[in-house]
Amino acid sequence: MPFEARMDGTLVFGYLDTASSERAVAFDAVLVKTASPYAAEMRPERFGAITTCDIVGEQKTQVVPHASVATEGVDTLLGVLLAGEVTIEQGGRQCALSPGDFVLYGGGRPFRLDLGRDYRWLLMRLDPSTSTFLQHTPDAMVAQELTRSPGGRILSSMLVELADRGHRLGPLSKGEMGEHVTGIVRTLVREYAGRHTPPVQAHRLKHILEHIERHLAEELPPARIAAAHHISVRSLHALFQQRGETLGDHIRRRRLARIRQDLAHPGLAHLPAYAVAARWGITDPSYFGRVFKAAFGVSPREFRRWSPPGAAGE
Structure with a gap:
């Protein structure tokens, strides 16, 4: 990954963009400030749609985002402290972490990360749909409550285990581990949002989610869902916004989970991937290919090639 020494620190490009070695196309860039020339060991990995960088350093280090157009692509970051000490500040909130603690923060917004000596910091860029999911949650989530x-x-x-052993996994297992991390993050967010959702709304949302699950293979326009539960379309969208995602994101995510399950089913191996997708309401093959890879980090064809026989399951 490219470094650029400057009077005010060292610019580091592409620490999470594992596909790029050129600063001109790297979506991520930070300014690193140290008392002596910056040195750190960085090990990037990809777990499906999640990109990570395991960073080990000995110097006291301060990190701030580099103000450039390229950083606009950076969404939600998850950092977990594996050794040493770190303090992060964003949006007027400050959070001190001990080994084993993690924090969620916006990589494209101003922040300051202060790392102590002899640190090990695992940084993750969450997948785009989860970043969208988190945009509707309050900044209080940066605190240690989660x-x-x-x-x-x-x-x-x-x-912690993923940082130590994840590099030994095969491509399919790495993708699945990325999905597990995404699922747990979403669960934590929903629990956080649920504590602030009135019981009546929570009960209504539960029935709407069950309705969507039963009708995933059918057309699911918002007006039809709203009418089935005697609420307005505006109220329907508001329920999902309070939950931390859009209605469309939820439907797409659940359909992709069913498609992925069917693609791993040996009894459906004779069907083309686009035909499997059409069974669950995604009928545009090119769109399906894009959203599947964005969600799982591999194309439908690659997933089928790496998926062992009988590996059907969500």
């Missing part, structure tokens, strides 16, 4: 919850401790343990 990390300290039971689900947060489960995620923390998983991330």
